[in-house]
Amino acid sequence: MTRLYVFDLDGTLVDSLRDLSDTANQLVVSCGGTPLDVDAVGKMVGEGVGTLVSRVFAAARVAQPADAVDRFLAIYQRRLLNHTRPYDGMVDVLTALSARASLAVLTNKPLAATTEILAGLGLSKFFDGAAVLGGDGPLPRKPDPAGLAQLCGRANVTASDAMLVGDSSIDWQTARNGDARICLARYGFGFRQFPKDVLNGHEVFIDTPRDLLLLP
Numbered sequence: 001m002t003r004l005y006v007f008d009l010d011g012t013l014v015d016s017l018r019d020l021s022d023t024a025n026q027l028v029v030s031c032g033g034t035p036l037d038v039d040a041v042g043k044m045v046g047e048g049v050g051t052l053v054s055r056v057f058a059a060a061r062v063a064q065p066a067d068a069v070d071r072f073l074a075i076y077q078r079r080l081l082n083h084t085r086p087y088d089g090m091v092d093v094l095t096a097l098s099a100r101a102s103l104a105v106l107t108n109k110p111l112a113a114t115t116e117i118l119a120g121l122g123l124s125k126f127f128d129g130a131a132v133l134g135g136d137g138p139l140p141r142k143p144d145p146a147g148l149a150q151l152c153g154r155a156n157v158t159a160s161d162a163m164l165v166g167d168s169s170i171d172w173q174t175a176r177n178g179d180a181r182i183c184l185a186r187y188g189f190g191f192r193q194f195p196k197d198v199l200n201g202h203e204v205f206i207d208t209p210r211d212l213l214l215l216p
Contacts, residue, residue: 001216003157005097006148008166009107009114010045011188013090014121017042018083023076024056033062042189046168048108048135049073080113081120087187090209094126097212102155103127106147108135130154142170145178165212167191183215
């Protein structure tokens with residue numbers, strides 16, 4: 001039985017693709033580039049804001065200014081909750097899971113933006129502050145398992161009793177590196193470019209958040 005659910009944020013708990021894409025395109029256009037397709041931006045998300053910005057400028061074939069990351073964060077701060085919403089059914093799922101297990105968030109998004117999104121969407125009540133780890137803290141970002149290990153230790157569970165719920169290959173690698181179970185959300189935008197050839201048969205899959213309630 002799973003005693004700890006560790007959730008990725010973007011593409012797993014919340015659909016934030018429109019706000020991320022709008023932010024990226026505003027920045028690219030301000031630097032003389034042409035806007036990118038929203039799905040193209042979705043394929044670049046998951047490894048932290050620095051990597052996202054670099055990928056966006058490379059795809060737009062525009063020179064990246066030295067302050068690009070800071071400018072992206074400033075724009076995004078004004079857009080965090082314009083279109084971002086929990087996936088359908090997620091609130092009910094978190095309510096049910098919190099009655100039988102500990103819940104945590106492990107994301108490569110900066111912590112301040114993460115906590116503001118969780119609070120703004122009414123999700124922070126499900127996650128104690130210390131159970132939310134962002135990508136700009138003292139620990140290395142996913143797929144390094146250090147954050148996962150810290151969350152397991154905090155919840156006093158072994159990795160084998162934890163399930164990482166995510167939508168990308170980064171989440172899959174994190175769970176594998178940390179010896180935790182992995183649940184891949186096929187509804188998330190990160191799953192669109194998941195390299196299916198790496199799957200080893202130990203994964204479980206969900207097509208909606210509610211499917212989580214059917215897992216052991």
